[in-house]
Amino acid sequence: MISFIVPAHNEEACLNGTLRAIHESARAVGRRYEIIVVDDASTDSTATLACEHGAIVVRVNHRQIAATRNSGGRAAQGDQLFFVDADTIINPDVVVSALRYMEKGSVMGGGAPARFDAAAPMYARLLLWWFGLLMRLPGISGGAFMFCTRQAFHAVGGFDERLFGAEDVALSWALRREGRFVVLWRYVLTSGRRMHGIAGLRMLAALLRIGFCPHLLQKRSRVRKIWYDARPKENHGTRNSFAVRMLNAAMLLIVIGWIAPLGLLPWSWTPRESALGKVRLGFAVFGCYIALVCWPLVYLLFRNLLRQKRWVERVRSIALIALCLWCGWSATPVVVWSWVSLYHWLTH
Numbered sequence: 156m157i158s159f160i161v162p163a164h165n166e167e168a169c170l171n172g173t174l175r176a177i178h179e180s181a182r183a184v185g186r187r188y189e190i191i192v193v194d195d196a197s198t199d200s201t202a203t204l205a206c207e208h209g210a211i212v213v214r215v216n217h218r219q220i221a222a223t224r225n226s227g228g229r230a231a232q233g234d235q236l237f238f239v240d241a242d243t244i245i246n247p248d249v250v251v252s253a254l255r256y257m258e259k260g261s262v263m264g265g266g267a268p269a270r271f272d273a274a275a276p277m278y279a280r281l282l283l284w285w286f287g288l289l290m291r292l293p294g295i296s297g298g299a300f301m302f303c304t305r306q307a308f309h310a311v312g313g314f315d316e317r318l319f320g321a322e323d324v325a326l327s328w329a330l331r332r333e334g335r336f337v338v339l340w341r342y343v344l345t346s347g348r349r350m351h352g353i354a355g356l357r358m359l360a361a362l363l364r365i366g367f368c369p370h371l372l373q374k375r376s377r378v379r380k381i382w383y384d385a386r387p388k389e390n391h392g393t394r395n396s397f398a399v400r401m402l403n404a405a406m407l408l409i410v411i412g413w414i415a416p417l418g419l420l421p422w423s424w425t426p427r428e429s430a431l432g433k434v435r436l437g438f439a440v441f442g443c444y445i446a447l448v449c450w451p452l453v454y455l456l457f458r459n460l461l462r463q464k465r466w467v468e469r470v471r472s473i474a475l476i477a478l479c480l481w482c483g484w485s486a487t488p489v490v491v492w493s494w495v496s497l498y499h500w501l502t503h
Contacts (some may be wrong), residue, residue, distance in 0.1 A: 157181060157188040157254075158305075159232030161210070164222040164329055166241035169346055176210040177245045183247035184254065192229040192241075196312035200282055201241075218383060219375070220298075221314035221322035228308050231387060236308055238301045242346035243269065245300055249341045251301040256337050263334035264303025266296025266327065268342045275347020276403035278410045285414055291338055293456075298323030300343045303330060320365070320378045332464050336423045349381070352399045355406070357381065366448040369455060412438040413445075438494050449479040 160179050163170060181188040184268055192205035196216045204213050215226045224238055235257050237358060249267045256262040268287035271280045290296065301323060309331040315321040330336045349358055359383045364371065371377040412434070425432040453476055460472040 156233040157184070157186050157235050157237065157239045157250075158231035159188065159190045159239055160224065160231060161190065161192045161205075161239050161241050162220060162227060163192055163197065163201050163205070163241040164195045164197045164218070164223075165197050166201050168198075169203055169242040170201060170204045171208075172211060172244055173239065174205065176240060176246065178208070180247045181252045184250050186254075189231070189233060190231055191224045191227045191372035219316065219319055220382070221251055221316045221318055224298075224322070225316065228313050231305070234305050236303055236305055238298065238341075240299045240345060243299045243347070244344040246341075246345055247432065249300060249339055249343055252282060252339050254339055257302065257304055261335055263307040264297075264326075264330040265299065265337035265339060265341040266301040266323070267299075269297055269299040269345040270342050271347035272344055273352065276355060276406065277348045278403060278406040279347055279350035281407070281410050282359075287342075294336055294471070295324050295327035296336075297337050299345045301326065305373045307333060318372045319375045320370075320372045328459050329423065331468050332459075332462060334465075338419055350434075352402065356402075363445075363448070367451055369451055376466075385499050409441075411443055412500040436441050441495075442491060443486035443489040447490060449483035450484070452478045453483065457491055 156432055159181070159407050161170075161173060161177075165175075170192070174192075177190055189209070190205075190210040191213055192210045193202070193213045193215055194202045194205065196218055202214070211230070213226055215223055217223050217226070227238075228236055235400050237245075237250070237253070253265060253267075256265060268290070269283065270287075273282050275283075287297075300326075303326075310333055311326065313326070315325040315329075315463050316322075318325055327336060349355070360379050363376065365378070374474060375383065427436055428432065456472055456479065458478045460469060460476065463469045463472060
């Protein structure tokens with residue numbers, strides 16, 4: 156049997172579509188299945204909707220995503236466990252691909268990358284696609300859609316309940332230490348509601364702060380506003396206001412300038428004295444500031460290396476550490492130069 160585990164807190168706006176998609180995907184596979192909705196202290200009709208869709212409702216009061224997922228995992232009866240976010244739409248292709256890998260017996264677990272729905276601004280969809288590609292380098296997955304065997308879940312102790320975020324990444328690394336972990340090329344669709352307007356900038360700022368200080372993930376107060384506060388209400392008027400559209404357009408230009416392969420062009424084509432050269436230099440310096448996150452990543456990768464049991468993953472970790480060291484070492488002088496230049500500009 157297959158078990159689909161859906162953690163939910165006040166998810167009445169999205170849960171119908173999520174459960175409907177799970178039913179359709181499971182029926183297309185043709186396997187016996189169960190859906191477990193872990194209702195974590197909801198004050199809306201989340202539990203009622205879950206019952207209407209024939210789901211098993213497990214009521215908890217954790218207000219911590221890792222503990223909520225684990226409660227569902229412990230209640231599951233299936234041999235294959237699928238963890239699906241309450242605002243995520245899955246499809247038969249990802250379920251079939253996941254089952255194919257697990258039934259070969261060589262895969263402990265895996266996940267599928269997510270794409271934002273059309274409600275998310277274009278810059279957010281582009282960023283999620285870009286980060287999805289980057290996450291393939293270490294071979295980790297986000298929590299919108301993750302899967303593993305029941306045996307693997309209990310072998311690694313489930314999700315790390317010390318974390319109030321990124322517990323999906325921690326589980327990815329834990330499963331990789333025990334066996335093979337795959338990231339599917341097929342993707343699922345998730346809600347972009349948290350990326351509307353100024354909330355999107357707040358989310359990006361918080362993620363960047365966490366990237367430089369990963370220990371913040373162990374403090375609920377540090378991630379409460381972006382993950383644990385009440386779900387944002389749909390407000391199409393605000394979303395389509397002129398100010399929000401201008402903000403989204405500006406962010407799209409910044410993201411394109413950051414991601415675009417300007418670094419592949421010779422600097423002689425864009426002299427620094429020219430307008431295009433100055434724009435390119437600005438984006439290059441901005442990218443170097445972002446690249447400083449490689450330093451804390453080196454620390455996390457080194458910790459993972461020390462705990463790694465498999466030689467293949469040790470080699471991967473060493474290669475990633477070398478790559479992060481190179482990126483961080485290359486970016487640091489540019490950041491120092493930018494501050495020295497600013498100091499000279501202010502004092503002359």
